[in-house]
Amino acid sequence: MERRPLGESGLDVSTVALGCFAMGGKKWGGDVRDEDSIDAIRLAIDRGVNLLDTAASYGAGHSERIVGRAVRGSREKVVLASKIMVGFQDEDEVRMSLEDSLRKLDVDCIDLYQVHVPNRADMDANLRVLEQMERFRGEGRIRAIGVSNFSTEQLDRGRQVARIDSVQPPYSLLWRHVEMELLPYCRRHGIAVLAYSPLGQGMLTGKYSGAVSFPEGDARRPNLLFHPDNLDDSLAVVDVVSRIARARSRTTAQVAVRWVLQQAGVTSALVGGKRPEQVEENLGGDGWALSEDELQQLNRISQQVHERRTTTVPENLMIWQDVPDPFDEPVRSRIREQYLESRAVT
Numbered sequence: 001m002e003r004r005p006l007g008e009s010g011l012d013v014s015t016v017a018l019g020c021f022a023m024g025g026k027k028w029g030g031d032v033r034d035e036d037s038i039d040a041i042r043l044a045i046d047r048g049v050n051l052l053d054t055a056a057s058y059g060a061g062h063s064e065r066i067v068g069r070a071v072r073g074s075r076e077k078v079v080l081a082s083k084i085m086v087g088f089q090d091e092d093e094v095r096m097s098l099e100d101s102l103r104k105l106d107v108d109c110i111d112l113y114q115v116h117v118p119n120r121a122d123m124d125a126n127l128r129v130l131e132q133m134e135r136f137r138g139e140g141r142i143r144a145i146g147v148s149n150f151s152t153e154q155l156d157r158g159r160q161v162a163r164i165d166s167v168q169p170p171y172s173l174l175w176r177h178v179e180m181e182l183l184p185y186c187r188r189h190g191i192a193v194l195a196y197s198p199l200g201q202g203m204l205t206g207k208y209s210g211a212v213s214f215p216e217g218d219a220r221r222p223n224l225l226f227h228p229d230n231l232d233d234s235l236a237v238v239d240v241v242s243r244i245a246r247a248r249s250r251t252t253a254q255v256a257v258r259w260v261l262q263q264a265g266v267t268s269a270l271v272g273g274k275r276p277e278q279v280e281e282n283l284g285g286d287g288w289a290l291s292e293d294e295l296q297q298l299n300r301i302s303q304q305v306h307e308r309r310t311t312t313v314p315e316n317l318m319i320w321q322d323v324p325d326p327f328d329e330p331v332r333s334r335i336r337e338q339y340l341e342s343r344a345v346t
Contacts, residue, residue, distance in 0.1 A: 002287075004192070007144070009165040009192075010143075011165075013050060014049045015261050015267075015268055015286050016257065016261075016269055016286045018040070018052050018271065019273075020037075022037075022272050023054070024060070024063035036275045040273050041071070043276045044283070045077055050077060050079050051268055052078055053081040053168075055083035056101050067105060068105040075107065078111075080105060082113060084113070085116070085339055087117075087331065087332045088336070088339075089327070090128075091128065094128075095132070102141070109142065110141070110142045111143045112142070113136065115129055115133075115147045115148060118154050120325075121327060127157065130158050130162040131161045134161065144166065145166075146165055146167065146168065147167055149169065150167060152181045165192060171193075171198065172256065173241065174204065174234055174237055175197070176302065183263070183266075186265055193267050194268050195270060198270070199256055200225050236301060241256055244297065248294075254281065255285075257286075258286075258288065260285075262295065269285065271285070
């Protein structure tokens with residue numbers, strides 16, 4: 001599998017990376033099994049995937065434990081990426097989150113450690129976290145620093161206190177906000193872009209044909225792509241992707257992933273999976289290319305949707321609505337309390 005540089009870190013990562021959110025066992029339905037997750041990770045490694053992306057908050061650390069179990073005996077083959085616990089910003093919290101991630105992953109160094117969500121109201125808090133991460137790098141506990149959901153303005157400030165090697169934004173045929181500022185910025189400054197939700201959290205797999213509802217607590221429930229006001233537009237894009245997929249003897253998901261990988265500035269597409277067969281399909285987004293005509297067809301319908309959507313969807317880097325601000329003090333206190341309870345149990 002093709003590999004591309006992870007910014008200035010000296011690491012190279014596979015163009016298709018495995019996102020391990022669902023492997024936390026929460027927020028992605030009741031069909032997540034640890035054995036399937038481990039098999040999926042090992043299959044991905046065998047097929048040349050070396051970037052595995054998890055986070056402290058995925059299943060209260062369960063995803064990290066699963067990744068740690070799966071890579072035993074294969075540590076030298078992978079670039080492990082994790083993220084600080086959502087809502088954490090104090091120095092003791094940052095260190096505690098890193099140490100817990102190291103323990104759950106069963107490693108002595110995390111290759112890429114990332115700020116999961118920025119504090120939008122207090123940039124100084126973000127800077128304190130990044131400064132702490134630079135200290136971790138100096139201690140040899142992490143190798144590279146990344147951020148997720150940061151704006152270009154936040155990147156400008158953050159790069160004054162830390163070398164930021166990568167950014168994780170949502171990016172797909174259904175969500176192209178990053179093209180306006182973030183992608184050009186990252187190209188100028190040599191920052192890797194790890195595109196998450198390249199399948200629109202499942203919308204671009206083609207398995208949804210109409211209105212869909214998800215249970216309370218499911219990560220897709222507040223997703224703007226599934227909102228009734230946006231659904232027809234989303235399905236119009238899926239129709240074109242599916243038509244091209246049939247003509248190329250590919251799946252809809254493979255075409256959607258391939259489109260992301262052919263966008264200038266993108267380093268890797270972070271594609272999730274619950275089972276080995278899902279991972280196997282997603283890996284088919286690598287190793288081939290869409291033609292100029294196919295790219296034009298996809299860009300045309302996608303851009304039409306994007307232009308309409310910018311008038312109805314808030315202009316930001318997230319794809320969720322009605323999600324509590326993790327830095328609101330009551331929410332932050334609750335997150336910390338739940339985290340400490342989980343930490344005591346494990």
